[in-house]
Amino acid sequence: xxxxxxxxxxxxxxxxxxxxxxxxxxxxxxxxxxxxxxxxxxxxxxxxxxxxxxxxxxxxxxxxxxxxxxxxxxxxxxxxxxxxxxxxxxxxxxxxxxxxxxxxxxxxxxxxxxxxxxxxxxxxxxxxxxxxxxxxxxxxxxxxxxxxxxxxxxxxxxxxxxxxxxxxxxxxxxxxxxxxxxxxxxxxxxxxxxxxxxxxxxxxxxxxxxxxxxxxxxxxxxxxxxxxxxxxxxxxxxxxxxxxxxxxxxxxxxxxxxxxxxxxxxxxxxxxxxxxxxxxxxxxxxxxxxxxxxxxxxxxxxxxxxxxxxxxxxxxxxxxxxxxxxxxxxxxxxxxxxxxxxxxxxxxxxxx
Amino acid sequence: xxxxxxxxxxxxxxxxxxxxxxxxxxxxxxxxxxxxxxxxxxxxxxxxxxxxxxxxxxxxxxxxxxxxxxxxxxxxxxxxxxxxxxxxxxxxxxxxxxxxxxxxxxxxxxxxxxxxxxxxxxxxxxxxxxxxxxxxxxxxxxxxxxxxxxxxxxxxxxxxxxxxxxxxxxxxxxxxxxxxxxxxxxxxxxxxxxxxxxxxxxxxxxxxxxxxxxxxxxxxxxxxxxxxxxxxxxxxxxxxxxxxxxxxxxxxxxxxxxxxxxxxxxxxxxxxxxxxxxxxxxxxxxxxxxxxxxxxxxxxxxxxxxxxxxxxxxxxxxxxxxxxxxxxxxxxxxxxxxxxxxxxxxxxxxxxxxxxxxxxxxxxxxxxxxxxxxxxxxxxxxxxxxxxxxxxxxxxxxxxxxxxxxxxxxxxxxxxxxxxxxxxxxxxxxxxxxxxxxxxxxxxxxxxxxxxxxxxxxxxxxxxxxxxxxxxxxxxxxxxxxxxxxxxxxxxxxxxxxxxxxxxxx
Numbered sequence: 001x002x003x004x005x006x007x008x009x010x011x012x013x014x015x016x017x018x019x020x021x022x023x024x025x026x027x028x029x030x031x032x033x034x035x036x037x038x039x040x041x042x043x044x045x046x047x048x049x050x051x052x053x054x055x056x057x058x059x060x061x062x063x064x065x066x067x068x069x070x071x072x073x074x075x076x077x078x079x080x081x082x083x084x085x086x087x088x089x090x091x092x093x094x095x096x097x098x099x100x101x102x103x104x105x106x107x108x109x110x111x112x113x114x115x116x117x118x119x120x121x122x123x124x125x126x127x128x129x130x131x132x133x134x135x136x137x138x139x140x141x142x143x144x145x146x147x148x149x150x151x152x153x154x155x156x157x158x159x160x161x162x163x164x165x166x167x168x169x170x171x172x173x174x175x176x177x178x179x180x181x182x183x184x185x186x187x188x189x190x191x192x193x194x195x196x197x198x199x200x201x202x203x204x205x206x207x208x209x210x211x212x213x214x215x216x217x218x219x220x221x222x223x224x225x226x227x228x229x230x231x232x233x234x235x236x237x238x239x240x241x242x243x244x245x246x247x248x249x250x251x252x253x254x255x256x257x258x259x260x261x262x263x264x265x266x267x268x269x270x271x272x273x274x275x276x277x278x279x280x281x282x283x284x285x286x287x288x289x290x291x292x293x294x295x296x297x298x299x300x301x302x303x304x305x306x307x308x309x310x311x312x313x314x315x316x317x318x319x320x321x322x323x324x325x326x327x328x329x330x331x332x333x334x335x336x337x338x339x340x341x342x343x344x345x346x347x348x349x350x351x352x
Numbered sequence: 353x354x355x356x357x358x359x360x361x362x363x364x365x366x367x368x369x370x371x372x373x374x375x376x377x378x379x380x381x382x383x384x385x386x387x388x389x390x391x392x393x394x395x396x397x398x399x400x401x402x403x404x405x406x407x408x409x410x411x412x413x414x415x416x417x418x419x420x421x422x423x424x425x426x427x428x429x430x431x432x433x434x435x436x437x438x439x440x441x442x443x444x445x446x447x448x449x450x451x452x453x454x455x456x457x458x459x460x461x462x463x464x465x466x467x468x469x470x471x472x473x474x475x476x477x478x479x480x481x482x483x484x485x486x487x488x489x490x491x492x493x494x495x496x497x498x499x500x501x502x503x504x505x506x507x508x509x510x511x512x513x514x515x516x517x518x519x520x521x522x523x524x525x526x527x528x529x530x531x532x533x534x535x536x537x538x539x540x541x542x543x544x545x546x547x548x549x550x551x552x553x554x555x556x557x558x559x560x561x562x563x564x565x566x567x568x569x570x571x572x573x574x575x576x577x578x579x580x581x582x583x584x585x586x587x588x589x590x591x592x593x594x595x596x597x598x599x600x601x602x603x604x605x606x607x608x609x610x611x612x613x614x615x616x617x618x619x620x621x622x623x624x625x626x627x628x629x630x631x632x633x634x635x636x637x638x639x640x641x642x643x644x645x646x647x648x649x650x651x652x653x654x655x656x657x658x659x660x661x662x663x664x665x666x667x668x669x670x671x672x673x674x675x676x677x678x679x680x681x682x683x684x685x686x687x688x689x690x691x692x693x694x695x696x697x698x699x700x701x702x703x704x705x706x707x708x709x710x711x712x713x714x715x716x717x718x719x720x721x722x723x724x725x726x727x728x729x730x731x732x733x734x735x736x737x738x739x740x741x742x743x744x745x746x747x748x749x750x751x752x753x754x755x756x757x758x759x760x761x762x763x764x765x766x767x768x769x770x771x772x773x774x775x776x777x778x779x780x781x782x783x784x785x786x787x788x789x790x791x792x793x794x795x796x797x798x799x800x801x802x803x804x805x806x807x808x809x810x811x812x813x814x815x816x817x818x819x820x821x822x823x824x825x826x827x828x829x830x831x832x833x834x835x836x837x838x839x840x841x842x843x844x845x846x847x848x849x850x851x852x853x854x855x856x857x858x
Contacts, residue, residue: 080440087429
């Protein structure tokens with residue numbers, strides 16, 4: 001953490017924290033959606049099993065995805081400079097994410113609309129590959145925020161920053177490892193969710209997969225986090241978070257081995273949370289940018305909106321974030337019962 | 353092509369495509385909610401069957417609206433980073449609120465509605481679809497408030513230290529006269545689209561079922577579809593009238609805050625009306641190749657003055673006159689778009705800076721503005737006419753006869769309002785040019801400086817390919833599920849045992 005030229009205001013701190021919360025909500029909730037979707041072709045051995053898998057996330061994934069849209073919108077509203085430079089700087093990676101979100105987003109609804117095997121296989125792979133792309137690119141992206149994306153003022157502008165690193169600079173070894181680790185973490189998290197929400201053969205296979213994915217996640221996560229702390233660390237608190245995240249991953253692995261899939265899911269949730277907190281701690285206050293070549297730095301103070309906008313947005317967030325959390329929790333509760341192939345109707349109902 | 357031109361094409365393609373799905377999402381959610389409410393109140397199974405049938409069509413459409421909508425939110429930062437930085441303090445807030453208040457609501461409760469038939473009490477399940485419908489409308493509030501700011505940038509001023517527009521009054525965004533006109537106009541147009549769709553699907557089935565020796569189930573189908581066709585026709589006619597009235601209101605606001613757009617919509621090159629003369633409405637104007645003067649004109653007197661000011665003898669400024677006026681205002685450092693209304697605060701505050709930035713040409717593309725405006729109105733009136741004919745064809749116990757003419761009319765009542773929406777948006781966005789924020793930020797200044805034309809072009813081609821493939825899939829599914837007709841439905845029962853079969857699963 002570097003000292004700032006100007007001290008950030010309370011509102012700027014609050015909004016940085018809120019954006020971190022929105023990202024954590026996204027990573028935790030869509031994390032298991034992506035993991036489950038990637039597992040459709042591998043854990044589902046027949047059509048009914050694949051339908052069981054799809055139906056565990058069917059009612060929830062769309063609401064979960066809104067956390068990403070809200071994180072994006074909140075960044076735009078609270079830190080327009082951050083939004084402008086990040087989204088234009090990561091042009092092609094974001095395009096890949098959008099393609100991933102598009103092909104997975106139509107899959108769940110459309111696979112159900114036609115019973116032909118070829119049709120369904122196509123959409124299963126679209127869901128799996130789309131989720132894989134999004135997880136991979138976000139993993140690479142967050143690793144680059146940890147490293148710090150080099151920025152400079154755009155030609156002729158005193159206020160707009162542009163990313164100066166170039167597309168291929170995004171694929172450093174650390175960044176590639178970040179991509180793989182996020183994919184593995186989501187596979188682990190998703191397999192835990194699947195084990196929690198299913199019974200019978202799908203449950204058994206999800207559990208077996210989770211015990212294997214868990215080991216890879218622990219080893220890969222440990223390398224990634226130690227590397228991150230050594231090369232881009234931000235002090236004792238960072239190391240402490242790393243240890244806690246590692247303990248959570250190990251606890252999750254022990255829990256799933258012991259048949260406690262509820263606890264396993266809680267611990268992958270916590271591991272995701274602590275890793276995200278580490279990353280956002282590292283990104284303070286430069287927002288994941290490397291300002292060494294920038295005449296004016298791009299950070300929480302220079303990227304921010306006015307106090308009026310931040311105040312209005314704070315009011316809205318204080319009222320509506322708890323409401324959203326309440327009804328999303330209620331939705332998860334409504335669909336809490338684990339399902340098996342016995343619950344799946346034979347033919348796809350023609351009705352909504 | 354310049355990066356600006358390619359970025360504009362990309363925005364145009366992805367936005368027009370996204371908007372193929374938006375009107376049906378906004379309005380069909382509520383029409384389905386009405387059908388389910390009728391079932392809830394009467395227990396009449398016809399309405400359950402209609403709810404499930406149109407609900408399924410709604411979902412096929414909704415999926416496309418969601419995935420193409422994400423592109424929209426990302427695109428501002430990706431292709432228009434200077435725009436995002438310049439107006440983010442104002443424009444970002446409605447986008448964030450849209451996600452927080454509307455997207456969460458509609459997607460969470462849609463999940464509950466789709467999968468909740470046997471899990472929620474009937475009343476709560478009905479509430480879910482109403483909340484979806486409410487969420488889609490709330491979403492329209494925020495995104496139209498954001499767009500209205502681009503047409504008439506109220507509630508903001510210019511800060512030369514940060515070199516950006518900054519918010520002075522949030523409520524001004526929601527009381528922006530452009531927003532107050534655009535919101536009901538857009539909503540009414542959405543209802544025309546969805547009701548035209550409900551009508552067309554029901555009408556096609558009625559013609560198919562117009563035969564002797566119907567089974568008992570088919571009789572039930574006829575009865576259900578008759579209700580749906582009439583319901584669609586009435587909603588179409590009423591929302592059509594609302595579209596006309598709100599469009600008239602919108603025209604008057606446009607004349608106040610964007611007189612050049614009004615002039616372009618009319619291909620009115622020289623100031624008309626005033627001093628006891630009337631400004632005519634153009635039925636057909638063909639401009640010269642350089643777009644500076646008309647070659648052929650066919651007019652109706654009085655109408656333009658009434659459209660713009662509610663006064664047949666009003667003076668309506670022409671394109672060439674406005675261009676001269678704007679040029680001298682720019683040179684004087686006192687730039688402002690309105691000529692017959694209060695000056696805009698942000699435009700006035702930015703005028704000195706704008707003079708150093710410079711503006712190449714104050715005139716939007718006239719043929720595009722002129723023709724999209726007319727296509728929009730013509731398609732809308734045709735759809736309303738088909739709605740009225742439908743009611744006539746279904747009078748007493750009559751059913752429509754199958755045939756090519758009927759099919760053509762039904763296709764027109766689906767695609768007419770849909771393409772009228774597209775034309776209206778193309779008009780309002782192209783007519784705003786050369787500005788991205790009217791009278792303040794030229795579109796050319798707004799593009800991302802760090803993004804190469806090659807990247808924008810490549811992604812534009814790929815979006816088009818992906819969207820094209822998805823369009824084939826979507827239309828194919830729509831036709832398949834339209835043809836399947838009403839499901840033979842049993843009312844859902846709440847689940848008890850853990851091995852009970854779900855009444856609905858993907």
